[in-house]
Amino acid sequence: MLRKKTLGAALLVLASMVTACGGSGDDGDDAASITVGVLPLADYSPVYWAEEKGYFDKQGLDVELETLQGGPVGVQKVVTGEVQFSFANSISTTIAAAKGAPVETVALGSSLGPKSNNIYVLKDSPIKTMADLDGKTVGTNTLNNVGDVAFANLAKAEGLDAKPEWVEVPFPEMIPGVQNGSIDAGYVPEPFATAAQEAGLREVVQLVQGPNEALPLATFVTSSQYAQQNPEVVKKFAAAIDQARADMAAHEDDVRAWLPEATGTEVSAAKAMHLPIFDAELSVDGMQRIADALTDLELIDSYTVADHLIMPGS
Amino acid sequence: MKLIHEPLSRRSEVILGIVGVLGTALVLELCIRTHLISGSGLPLPSAVADQARGLLGDNEFWTQITFTLREWMLGLVIASVLGVVLGGLMGAVPLVFQMFILPVELLRPLPSIAIGPLLVLIIGAGMLPLSLTVAVACTWPILFNSMYAAKAVDPIAIQTARTLHVSRWGILAQIRLPAALPFMFTGIRVSASIGLIVAVSAELLFGNGSGIGGFILLASTSSSNLDAVYAATLIAGVLGVLVSGVFAAIDKLAFGWKAGLAQ
Amino acid sequence: MSVLTHNDAGRRTRVRLAPRVLPLFGQLVIRLIVPALLVLLWWLGSQSETKGLFIAPPLDVLDRTVSDFLSPHPGDFFLGEVARNDLIPSLWRATLGFWLAVVIGVGLGIVLGLRPVLAALFQPLVHLGRSLPTPALIGVFFLLFGTGDWPKVLLIAFGVVWPILFNTIDGVQGIGMARAHVASVFKIPSRDVLFRIVLPGAAPKIFAGVRIALSLSLIMMVISELQKAKNGLGYLLVYDQRNFDYPGFWTVLVVLAVVGIVLNVIMIQIERRVLAWHRGVTAQHD
Numbered sequence: 001m002l003r004k005k006t007l008g009a010a011l012l013v014l015a016s017m018v019t020a021c022g023g024s025g026d027d028g029d030d031a032a033s034i035t036v037g038v039l040p041l042a043d044y045s046p047v048y049w050a051e052e053k054g055y056f057d058k059q060g061l062d063v064e065l066e067t068l069q070g071g072p073v074g075v076q077k078v079v080t081g082e083v084q085f086s087f088a089n090s091i092s093t094t095i096a097a098a099k100g101a102p103v104e105t106v107a108l109g110s111s112l113g114p115k116s117n118n119i120y121v122l123k124d125s126p127i128k129t130m131a132d133l134d135g136k137t138v139g140t141n142t143l144n145n146v147g148d149v150a151f152a153n154l155a156k157a158e159g160l161d162a163k164p165e166w167v168e169v170p171f172p173e174m175i176p177g178v179q180n181g182s183i184d185a186g187y188v189p190e191p192f193a194t195a196a197q198e199a200g201l202r203e204v205v206q207l208v209q210g211p212n213e214a215l216p217l218a219t220f221v222t223s224s225q226y227a228q229q230n231p232e233v234v235k236k237f238a239a240a241i242d243q244a245r246a247d248m249a250a251h252e253d254d255v256r257a258w259l260p261e262a263t264g265t266e267v268s269a270a271k272a273m274h275l276p277i278f279d280a281e282l283s284v285d286g287m288q289r290i291a292d293a294l295t296d297l298e299l300i301d302s303y304t305v306a307d308h309l310i311m312p313g314s
Numbered sequence: 315m316k317l318i319h320e321p322l323s324r325r326s327e328v329i330l331g332i333v334g335v336l337g338t339a340l341v342l343e344l345c346i347r348t349h350l351i352s353g354s355g356l357p358l359p360s361a362v363a364d365q366a367r368g369l370l371g372d373n374e375f376w377t378q379i380t381f382t383l384r385e386w387m388l389g390l391v392i393a394s395v396l397g398v399v400l401g402g403l404m405g406a407v408p409l410v411f412q413m414f415i416l417p418v419e420l421l422r423p424l425p426s427i428a429i430g431p432l433l434v435l436i437i438g439a440g441m442l443p444l445s446l447t448v449a450v451a452c453t454w455p456i457l458f459n460s461m462y463a464a465k466a467v468d469p470i471a472i473q474t475a476r477t478l479h480v481s482r483w484g485i486l487a488q489i490r491l492p493a494a495l496p497f498m499f500t501g502i503r504v505s506a507s508i509g510l511i512v513a514v515s516a517e518l519l520f521g522n523g524s525g526i527g528g529f530i531l532l533a534s535t536s537s538s539n540l541d542a543v544y545a546a547t548l549i550a551g552v553l554g555v556l557v558s559g560v561f562a563a564i565d566k567l568a569f570g571w572k573a574g575l576a577q
Numbered sequence: 578m579s580v581l582t583h584n585d586a587g588r589r590t591r592v593r594l595a596p597r598v599l600p601l602f603g604q605l606v607i608r609l610i611v612p613a614l615l616v617l618l619w620w621l622g623s624q625s626e627t628k629g630l631f632i633a634p635p636l637d638v639l640d641r642t643v644s645d646f647l648s649p650h651p652g653d654f655f656l657g658e659v660a661r662n663d664l665i666p667s668l669w670r671a672t673l674g675f676w677l678a679v680v681i682g683v684g685l686g687i688v689l690g691l692r693p694v695l696a697a698l699f700q701p702l703v704h705l706g707r708s709l710p711t712p713a714l715i716g717v718f719f720l721l722f723g724t725g726d727w728p729k730v731l732l733i734a735f736g737v738v739w740p741i742l743f744n745t746i747d748g749v750q751g752i753g754m755a756r757a758h759v760a761s762v763f764k765i766p767s768r769d770v771l772f773r774i775v776l777p778g779a780a781p782k783i784f785a786g787v788r789i790a791l792s793l794s795l796i797m798m799v800i801s802e803l804q805k806a807k808n809g810l811g812y813l814l815v816y817d818q819r820n821f822d823y824p825g826f827w828t829v830l831v832v833l834a835v836v837g838i839v840l841n842v843i844m845i846q847i848e849r850r851v852l853a854w855h856r857g858v859t860a861q862h863d
Contacts, residue, residue, distance in 0.1 A: 067523065075821075
């Protein structure tokens with residue numbers, strides 16, 4: 001859904017408004033220079049692994065990593081061309097793409113690992129099961145993201161009519177928030193989940209089960225425009241990520257030892273936390289699961305993922 | 315019973331001020347420690363002060379402080395130029411006033427914080443959209459003060475100059491401007507304080523991690539150290555107080571001569 | 578057709594447009610040139626290939642504003658769904674927060690203004706309080722008061738009380754020792770001094786502070802809803818961004834501008850009535 005209208009006058013007027021954007025700088029296929037938006041979380045760590053272990057170099061890519069804040073920022077930045085690739089969680093991407101954002105998923109960072117995303121309450125809270133969360137105030141870091149969508153997905157699969165009231169709370173405030181009674185329950189992913197356990201909170205729901213099992217959540221995206229103009233670079237980027245990911249899947253202990261320096265996770269947390277699944281591949285089916293879940297939850301209209309996915313080797 | 319009292323000496327004011335600050339911190343500390351105000355994650359003054367000391371000794375943090383200051387100054391300069399020029403013209407030339415009054419009145423109530431994310435998307439990340447957000451917030455007080463100032467110039471002085479055949483530009487430079495400057499500067503002074511708060515808030519809400527606000531953003535989304543967040547917030551507040559003080563001093567220095575005149 | 582302008586005393590008044598030099602039609606054109614240019618610029622921006630995604634076209638925004646915020650049913654007070662779900666709660670919280678700040682600000686300000694010792698004790702804290710970046714405080718209010726309306730109302734009040742407090746102290750202190758001595762010579766009872774001398778004398782400055790607080794309360798209202806919110810205009814700003822619903826985002830901006838203008842007009846009317854006897858009220862004071 002690219003906007004094809006370009007007015008000469010518009011370009012003239014906007015010349016003053018537009019500053020440095022989209023410096024892709026890839027002239028030829030020799031050593032393409034790209035900027036990749038990253039988030040220091042274990043789920044997206046394959047990009048750090050790829051950089052460190054030379055997978056990008058092998059593909060002839062000169063990569064600069066730029067740390068971004070979470071939320072929709074990754075998608076926004078690839079669309080404006082500020083970065084060529086970025087991390088993005090597939091839920092936000094699918095919603096954005098369904099609303100017309102020209103963004104394509106090119107690679108998978110990781111899928112949801114078991115026990116890695118949970119909802120916690122106070123030890124003596126009257127909330128004991130998923131159904132008890134109906135109408136309660138539950139914190140999640142951003143709306144229309146893993147917390148609320150995975151919950152709704154799971155509730156539907158179990159036939160529960162549980163609808164919590166979701167509020168946005170940054171992860172560091174989630175645990176004190178539950179402890180103070182500011183919120184009834186809080187959703188946290190790893191490594192905060194381990195921290196919540198250690199703080200004495202009780203786990204009430206494990207989000208990664210049933211329909212959420214191995215959901216391909218952590219992905220990397222690019223803009224439709226860039227993909228169209230630089231298909232080779234996209235292929236190489238995806239290949240590097242895939243190789244890094246496979247490597248990580250085969251060396252779990254090394255990954256645990258490496259995570260603290262790469263993502264700033266605490267050493268003890270890195271040893272104990274539940275890792276995401278690196279042994280996975282980007283697939284149309286996996287992504288369609290997400291699109292279908294979102295359609296069922298009426299967050300988007302029906303959506304065919306295959307039109308917006310760039311599979312390796314295609 | 316005496317209702318209105320004599321004002322205090324300067325020295326007494328300073329001493330009492332210090333007592334006030336320390337006393338409040340002490341009371342807050344005791345309240346939290348004895349669980350009078352209960353809860354986890356609350357700002358314990360001693361812990362926050364500790365963190366603040368650490369931050370102020372950290373070069374990295376000083377880089378952020380400089381970023382915030384530079385961003386704020388850029389925004390203030392843009393707003394000052396825009397506000398003084400447009401406001402002054404609007405006050406002095408009725409035609410300009412009629413041309414611009416509608417958009418000014420329509421755009422003024424818009425909170426700069428709301429526009430900021432759009433600026434970031436359009437211009438890209440970095441200091442510029444943040445400075446522009448500051449500029450948006452700061453322009454209006456400067457503009458309106460400049461407008462009033464340009465209008466309120468003593469008409470007798472102007473007429474006298476006219477009878478002496480002073481040129482239009484001469485009137486502008488020698489009568490209007492010096493008369494209007496103090497009031498314009500008051501607008502700039504007010505905007506300076508507003509601007510700093512907006513600068514930090516903008517960094518915090520839609521920045522990319524630079525500046526004091528950016529530090530607060532990173533600390534509150536990835537680390538679990540809430541005390542660092544409180545410490546940085548406190549430092550931002552103190553910075554604001556210092557900036558207010560500096561501008562007040564400049565005001566007195568440069569425009570002290572206007573103090574005796576009625577506004 | 579009349580317009581907000583300023584007479585020579587610097588006071589804002591409504592003035593009938595007298596067709597002095599140009600005919601009425603010419604004056605209309607002059608007033609509309611710049612706004613028309615801005616709308617054109619807006620439209621051009623929305624046509625841009627990459628940036629246009631974030632800049633919704635003017636007509637679309639207008640259309641969406643009307644459909645979201647207005648409705649043809651008198652039963653809903655002609656308010657659309659978004660107006661009922663988000664605008665009203667936002668305004669309600671802002672109003673509560675504002676009045677809370679007025680009561681505390683004026684009350685405390687009078688006490689501090691009359692007692693120099695107290696004023697000296699708390700002056701630095703007042704300066705500090707009003708310099709704090711309020712978005713950073715959302716977390717504290719959340720931990721203390723949870724989610725819901727109460728922490729937002731308190732946050733708004735906290736953000737908005739400073740100009741009122743500041744100006745009230747300033748206004749009360751500025752009453753002057755001359756009047757104080759006169760009052761004690763004539764043995765005027767304290768209560769009369771307060772209500773007949775102090776308050777009326779401080780009123781212009783208090784009002785200036787209250788007016789600043791009013792426009793500030795709109796900003797604080799938005800800030801208080803950027804996190805830990807379930808409804809409201811600020812909440813919509815965040816939510817629409819998450820969902821890539823930029824037309825919706827722009828409608829919120831339009832509504833914010835409209836609300837701000839309405840508040841301003843109301844304030845001017847009230848001020849004119851209450852301070853009719855006092856001229857020269859300016860926005861000069863902080």
